Amino acid sequence: MDPFVANPSLITSGDGWTEHISKEGRKYYYNTLTQESQWGKPLSLQTPEEAQILLKTGWQEFSSADGKSYWFHSATKRSVWNTPKEVEEMLKSLKEEREDWPQFKTKDEAKTFLVKLFELKKFPPRISWENASKILESDRRWSCFSILTRGERKQTFAEYMGSRGKRAAEEERQKRKKAKDLMVQNLLDWKELSFKTTYIDVADRFHFEEWWTWMQESERDDFFQEWMFDNEQMFKDKIKQRRRDDVAMLEEILEQNPTEFPFQKKWSEVKEQLLSHPKLQNMMKIDVLQVWEEWVRHGYEQERKQRQAHNFRRxxxxxxxxxxxxxxxxxxxxxxxxxxxxxxxxxxxxxxxxxxxxxxxxxxxxxxxxxxxxxxxxxxxxxxxxxxxxxxxxxxxxxxxxxxxxxxxxxxxxxxxxxxxxxxxxxxxxxxxxxxxxxxxxxxxxxxxxxxxxxxxxxxxxxxxxxxxxxxxxxxxxxxxxxxxxxxxxxxxxxRDRDRDRERDKEREKDRDRNRDKTEDSRSRKLHKSYHDRSSSRAREAARDADGEQPRKRRNVEEDRRRRH
Structure with a gap:
């Protein structure tokens, strides 16, 4: 099987697996019985340590073409050059298992090493003493604790599990707290974050982070919703600041391009050009309109001042x-x-x-x-x-x-x-x-x-x-x-001439305000008159109907009287 080369076997097993070197220099394994080949070391060729590491951690060691070792995780398909932390701890535990412990002379010394053995076994949180003792009995070091009675061993186990539970709870609490801090920091650094952002958006962006798994789904969701609610003012300030930045950007564009955007132009003539500007894509249309109106007002004001200054000099x-x-x-x-x-x-x-x-x-x-x-x-x-x-x-x-x-x-x-x-x-x-x-x-x-x-x-x-x-x-x-x-x-x-000019300008402003007020008053009076006319018309119609109803009633009464006679 290319690129495998049938070199002389380096290692063989009873089930037909043999170890070989490919022409690139990598190790591979070939089964003479099934005619199969693979890169990973078969279980029959693995040492007890390698087998336990693969079984408990999922990591397996491979070699690259240049002979350098790397580790591959069978479940996550992840590969790393350095030895994973789980593997290092596992190797340390296996090494300690091979150590010969002495026969303890005092019970305190025996309890100290017994706790150490409990830690090396990494029992699950809710394991019972019966199940734990079965695991311990398979360890050859268990016989070193003959100085302790079974009850004392059980009591030590109970104390250890209780203490470990408290430590685990505190570690879990600290881990969740750190996860919340990291989550807040990542949210603050997220430029696209807004008051419309949902938890689903957050999950899509940060689910691959290590801290994401330190909290339960419901806890993450609740924390995110509370944080969004508490920071509502921050989002409002962020929006205001973004709008101020957009306004400053548009003002700079207008000032740098006065010939392209002269203030004499109408809004309809520059609307599409401004809204399609690449630097103003996220700016609100109402803000663009307001900045343009201010640009026009400022332009005419400057023109008036220049004309006034020219007239004054003349x-x-x-x-x-x-x-x-x-x-x-x-x-x-x-x-x-x-x-x-x-x-x-x-x-x-x-x-x-x-x-x-x-x-x-x-x-x-x-x-x-x-x-x-x-x-x-x-x-x-x-x-x-x-x-x-x-x-x-x-x-x-x-x-x-x-x-x-x-x-x-x-x-x-x-x-x-x-x-x-x-x-x-x-x-x-x-x-x-x-x-x-x-x-x-x-x-x-x-x-x-x-x-x-x-x-x-x-x-x-x-x-x-x-x-x-x-x-x-x-x-x-x-x-x-x-x-x-x-x-x-x-x-x-x-x-006095300058004061007279200023007073004349103020009078013009007052005249414009008075004309505006007159226009609004006139519009209001017209609406009131229209409403009054409609009301009067309805009243007259009702009166006419009432006036016509009375003669009809009299005629009906007279006709009834004539019929009776």
Whole structure:
């Protein structure tokens, strides 16, 4: 029988079995009587130890082609290279059986070795003394315990079995506890575990584990059901975390592919593309929809903010351009503290820097014009006070009708504060000084004259003019304070513009909420009216039926009366 080769027999038995070596170097066995061959050693060729090992453990030793020994289990068909633990214990027990035990001199010593013999025999848990003694009598070491009476041997056996039962129960309890711990650990490591997982699913996955057999079927099932019930919150948290991870994944996909998924697209246009994405296969459809809605809302919100920022920058540039227009007019002498808005508009109505400001939100052209005029008035007051003092110091008589502007300008033009001032502004101050009749050198008379001159200009600036002309020293400090206030008004107006934009956005949100509430109220009123109309209709029909029933009854009564007559 290939690959067997009929080499000379190494071992023979009386029933025809012989041991041979194949051409691969493996041992095989051939029966000369039945013409059969096999790899495993026949029972007739096995040693007593090999026979007992095969009978009690199911393991049998074989040799591979390279001469290396391995063990094969006849029931489970499992093979291992190393000697199984059961075989090692069996070999140890057989070796101890061959040992010669001495005749014991004391009963305590005899009882100690008797317990050892009980352990070597590995009796089943519920074996009786009679059956155990039969097994012990076949052991040649049993005769060593002649010092003990049969009753003492039985008592020792009972104590041993009781103690072993307790140890076995504790070992079993520890084994079941360890099995539960291992089961929990494996469940926690199972990524596919969910609140829908059944015991059958668990059994299909873990039935091959060693710890699976450490508990009874009913105990495993009950423990699994209790564990699932106790960890319900864990599953809820696990689901929430998975949903959060899916949402984060989808948000990352949208952010990394803005051109593929622009927020201007409709849900119907991207639905199939998102739901079929390989990374979103386990994501709930409602979560995909909600993330897309948030993506669209965020996109339009960013677009609105960008548009708002663009408009703000454009309006700011227009305001800056109009301020440049005002400054150009001041430099040219076309704008002074006495310039009226109407006359200024007629001069600049064709300028693009003015027309761009018309109708713009925020500060109006007139407000910016008013601020510029206010600054000019404060500057005019300061310059007036300065030039007056210079004229008085030079000995000029401002009451002299023959005093010309050229004479006045020749005196004050050398002042440091006058060098960079337009001559027209200096002339306006000169005319103001000449027209006011301020000749007194005292501070109180100067303040009174300034106050009177300002009151004649415009009632709109009464309070500012009177405060600036109360005294020469207080005029200077008031002018600088008012100037700083005027500079601060620009910043306040910019802040006011931003606040106005924010308030406008809030009002739009409120309008949308009010419109939504109105729509819902209207729908509710329509439903209520429809219900009321149906109820009223049924009531009218019932009333008509009732009204028609009464004449019918009267007619029937009259007909009965006529028949009786």
């Amino acid at each position: 309006e700011r540039k227009r305001r800056d351009a109009f301020r440049e227009l005002l400054q150009d007019a001041i430099d040219k002498g076309e704008l002074s503290s006495r310039t009226e808005w109407a006359s200024f508009v007629r001069r600049v109505e064709g300028d693009a820097r003015y027309t761009a400001m018309v109708g713009q939100s925020g500060s109006t052209p007139r407000e910016l014009f008013t601020d510029a005029v206010e600054r000019l008035k404060h500057h005019h007051d300061n310059l007036k006070h300065l030039l007056k003092r210079a004229a008085e110091k030079a000995g000029l008589d401002l009451k002299d009708p023959t005093l010309s502007f050229n004479q006045f300008y020749e005196v004050v033009r050398g002042l440091e504060d006058v060098k960079n001032i337009n001559v027209l502004h200096v002339k306006n101050v000169f005319e103001s000084l000449k027209g006011s009749g301020e000749l007194q050198s005292s501070k109180s008379s100067v303040a009174h004259a300034d106050n009177k001159q300002r009151n004649s200009r415009s009632s709109r600036h009464d309070e500012a003019s009177s405060s600036s002309s109360s005294s020469s020293s207080s005029s200077s400090s008031s002018s600088s304070s008012s100037s700083s206030k005027a500079e601060g008004r620009d910043k306040e107006r910019s802040d």
